[in-house]
Amino acid sequence: MLTLPRPLDVPFTDTSAEALRLSLDHDRIAPLAARSINVPTVDAPTDTGSTFAEAAPELTLTLTVIGSSHQAILTAGPTDAFTETFACLGEDADDSSPNRPQWDREVIRHGRWAGFTEHRFTASRTSVHGDFPAAAAEVLAAGADRALSADDHLSVAFPGQPGALTALSLTCAGPDRIAWQSWHCYPQHQEIVHSSSELRRST
16 A cells, blocks of 8 residues: 655755765664664574474564665664665775675675574666656555555655655565565656665575
8 A cells, every 4th residue: 555755854964876875884873763674583483392392582673764764774683684775875885894885786795693694685776857856755665565565665755856756665575585675766867776685595
């Protein structure tokens, strides 16, 4: 179900899609808006007396808006296990971390994040020729359509720039795969950035 974006009383400050960087080790940034979602990690045991009925760590994925940027934070209990930051982090940042996005190419990184061992990330940038607010409205519809439920979708709008908005959606939450998508709209440059992210367990 499509819902209107949450209006924010803060100025639209991000620069452009060209300034976006991806980092998997950036500290938390104070969010302007956030949505926390509980996600499963293992199938629930059918036999409560089974030796495999050991309690799995409680996992929560928090999708946050930071300007026209985002963080996706996976916590295992009270501990941050994984943080994806896709934001304008500064032109003088090290080329290896954070990274410039490789537009339209999937980037796979390996690590250990609360049992997940693979992070997949793809980002694309689109130039809008014509009515930008109409294109931004299509972004809202796409985000709502791809979310697992209305509670798994977060969108915010910034004042002063028609079509200045950020949207995030949880698109999959299973024992072996968590996936989310984001849309960052830059009306001052007539650009929209769409990203797709996944955490996977090794088989």
